[in-house]
Amino acid sequence: MSKPTIIVVGNGMVGYKFCEKLLARSTQFQIIVFGEEPRHAYDRVHLSEYFNGKTADDLSLSTLSWYSDNGISLHLDDPIQEINRTEKTIHSLKGITLKYDYLVLATGSSAFVPDIPGIEKEGVFVYRTIEDLELIKACAVNAKSGAVMGGGLLGLEAAKALIDLGISETHVIEFAPRLMPRQIDSAGSNMLQMKLSQLGLHIHLNKSTAAITGDKKIHSLKFNDDSQLAVDMLVISAGIRPRDELAKLAGLHVGTRGGIVVNEKMQTSDECIYAIGECALYEGMIYGLVAPGYEMADIVAAHLTGADKSFYGYDMSTKLKLIGVDVASFGDAFITEPDCRTILFEDTHKGIYKRINITNDGKNLLGGILIGDADAYNMLLQTVNNKIVLPPDPEDLILGSRGGEANAGAGVMSLPDDALICSCEAVTKGAICSAVNEGGVTGIDGMKKCTKAGTGCGGCVPLVKDLIAGTMKANGQYIKNVICEHFDYSRQELFDLVKINGLKNYDLVLDHYGKGDGCEVCKPVVASILSSLWNDVIVKQEVIQDSNDRFLANIQKGGTYSVVPRIPGGEITPDKLIVIGQVAKRYGLYTKITGGQRIDMFGAHLSDLPLIWEELIDAGFESGHAYGKALRTVKSCVGSTWCRFGLHDSVTFAIEVEDRYKGIRAPHKIKGGVSGCVRECAEAQSKDFGIIATEKGWNLYVCGNGGSKPQHAQLLATDIDKETVIKYLDRFLMFYIKTADQLTRTATWLNKLDGGMSYLKNVIVNDSLGLGEQLEEEMQALVNTYHCEWKEAINNPSMRKRFAHFINAPDEKDPHAQFEPMREQVRAKEW
C-alpha cells in the first residue's frame, strides 16, 4: 500500500515546522510542500537582521537539501490556485495537479493595507518578506525621511529597519493613543515613547492617515486633523490579514474578519484539511506569534499519527528588544483594580517602567509589563504560568532584593518539572534537567542539539543556562577547568593530589595523574605546584620550566635576556647603584627603571648570564624573580622617615614584606605596595596586596591589579598592627596559591570565587574554614626554605653548563642576536 499523501500549502516558519514535527513522529507519509515565495522557509522573526549583515542564507531554517534528504518534494515559487475537495486534488499556478489524502494550510498572513487614497504610489511598501525588504533597501538609498504606518510590534521593527538603513528622519504613525496597544498600557507606552524619541525616532499618536499625496511617487502624508508630513517613503505595518482566500474559494468556513476556522485539532470544516499558524482562527482568535504556530504544527502532526493532543489557546506573552529597548508583556497585562492589585515602578531617569498585577490575596502573579529592563521576564512568566506562590514582598520581583542575601540561582531550580521553559520548541524544565542528568549535556550548545531548547526566538537562553548550571551544581558537578589534554584536573585538584601523595617531580605526576608526554601548558603548571609545595631549586627540573624560569631571566626580542636584581621596597644604596652601572657597561646592557621601583638590564647573552650574576651576587644582590610567576616587588612610598605627611615607616615595612614572600611560586605574578598615609603614593590599591598606614595601624587591601582590566583592591581589614597584616597576608597568599587556576591573578580569582569578598574575608579574617593556622604554617615553611636561585645556579657546575647558546661551542654567542643604537644605548633589532 502506498503512503498517504500530505500536501502542505505554504513554506513559511510554521509550514516548515510542521514537516519537521511530522518527520519526528512518523516517516509513513508522502510529504509535498508548495511555497509561494522563491525561497525555502526562513526566519521571519529576525527579519530585521537582514539589514544589519545577515544574509538570506543565514536566515534559512534549513538547507535546501534538507527537504530531499527527508523525502519531501518541494515546489517553490508556485502558489496553489484551487482546492477540489470532492476530488481531493490541488492545482498550482504552474499547472501541477496532485491528489492529497490530507491537506495542511499554512498560508500565513499578509500585511493589512488600509484603503487610503494614494496607497498605490511609488515609495509605499509593506514589511513581510525578504523581497519586501529588498525593495525597501533599494528605495532607502535615495531617501532622507521615512515613515512607518503602525506603532505595533512589527511597525517598530520596521522603524528599526529604516534607522539601520540610514534614514536620518524616521517617523512612526499610530492610529491608537499608545504604542504597541496589544501589549502595553499607556504608562508603558509613554516610557517607551520617551526612550524611542531619545534615539531619534519621531512618534505620532492618535494620527489617522487620510491620504498619501504626490505625483507618481509619495511626497507626503495627509492626516485627518489636516496636518501633513513630508516623507520620501512609507512602510505599512498596520496589522496582518490571514491568507484565507484559498480556503474561502474551496468553501471552507472562514471568520467574518478573516481566518480559517479550526477546532482544537486544527481541523477546518473539512476534516481532511487542517489550518495552522497565522491563517488559522481558533475560538475567534488569530495567533500572530511563532510559538503558538509551532504548537499548532505539532498538534496536527500528533493527530495524523494517532496521538492525542489538543490546542487550548496559547499564552501570548512576549519579550523583545525594540531598537535597543527591552519590552515585555506577560500573562494578563491589562487587568486592573479592583480585579487585582497592581504594583508599579517607574524611573524616568533610566527609562524603566514595570507593572505587575497580583491577585487580591497577594498569593499569585497574574501578569505584567516591563519596559526598559526586562531581565526578570522569564522568571515572572514562569511564576504566572506555574502559579508559584509569591514571596511576602512581591515588589522584590521587579525591584530586586534590597538588603539581605540575594540568591539568583535558587529561583529557577524551584520551578516545577513541567514548567515550559522554551515555548517555541515546547521544552520543559524537566526535559532540560534530564538532558543534563542523563544526557551529559554541560552547555547551551549541547542543550540546543539535544532538546532544541533555545533554537527558536532565543529568549529563553539565559534561563536555560541557569538551569544547566543549577542542575550541575545540584549534582555536585561543576564546570571544570582542566589544565590541558594531558591532565583531566583543575590546578587546585592537581595541587591537592601532588601534596597528598608527596610527588616531587613532573614525570611522577604525569605517570600518576596524566596521560601522553605533557606539553608547554601543563609542564609550567606542575613546575609551579611543585615549587609552591616543596620549594626546591626550580632549575633542578629545568625542562619543565617556561623559558624564563628555565634560564632565570626574561627572554626578549632577538633571544637575549634581561636581568632584574631584587631591590626590596625600591631602596638601594649608592654603592649598589654603581655596581649595576658597572655590570651594565661591562656586558653592553641597556638599562631602564621598571614600573616596580627597580632596574632592568636588557640584552644579556645567555652565556653572559652566570658571569653577570656572579658580579651582582658578590655585591650583595639576589634574584628579583622578574622571570617567575612569583612575588615581583613591594612598591613603597617614602613614608615617615622623610615625608612630612607620613604616618608610619612604609619603606621598612615594604622591605620586610618583600623579603618574606620573595621567591615563592604562585599561579601568577604577585605585586604589593605599602603607603605611609592615605595619599597612597605607592598605589597600593592597584596591587595584589596593598598596605596603607592609618592613625591606628594599617589597612590591608587585596586582589587589585593594573594590566588590561584594572581593578581596585578591596579592603580586607582595617587598623591592624604589623603582625596581623603578616598573619592575614600569609593566609591570603597561601589560600590563593592553593586554589587559583593557573595564570589567574588575584583579582580574577576573587571575581570567580563563590561568595566573593565577604567569603574571602570570612576565610582570612574570621577563619571560617578553620584553615588559618595551617595556611600560616605552610607559608612559614616556604619562607624558611627560601634560597636565591641564581646563587644555586652559578655554584652548581652542571646547572651552570646549561647557560650556553651552543652546547658544542659554549664560548660562542648567538650571531643572530643583534642590536641597534638608540639614545646612547642599544636596543634589540626589530623582527
Place this chain on the structure above:
Amino acid sequence: MEATIATQWIMACYVDDVPENGGSCIKHGDEQIAIFNFTRRNEWYATQNLCPHKQQMAISRGMIGSAGESCEPKVACPFHKKTFSLLTGECLGEEELVIKTYPVKIADGKVFVGVD
C-alpha cells in the same frame, strides 16, 4: 632527473650535553640545529633552531611534549608558543609554518645528526 643527496652524519655533541626531556642547540658551520633528548619516549629528534614565526633562534630552548591521541611529539617555541611536530616539522597551530627536521642517531654516548 632525480638528484641523490647523501646524508652526512656529523657528531653533534655528547648524550649528556642535552638535558633529559629537553633540548640544546649545536652549531654546524653557519647552521644552528636544535637537538631534543626525549627521554620519556626514549627518542631523539633534531630540527632547525630558527622559529619561522618571528625568525628567532630559540626552538632548542622550548618545551617538548605530545599532542593528541596519537601522541605526536612536539616542541613549543618559547617566544609565542608556536608548536611544531618533531616528526614532520609542521606547525600544529593555525599557521602554515614548517621547520626542517634532521635524522638523529646515538652511538657510544655520542649524538649524530644527519645533514645534507
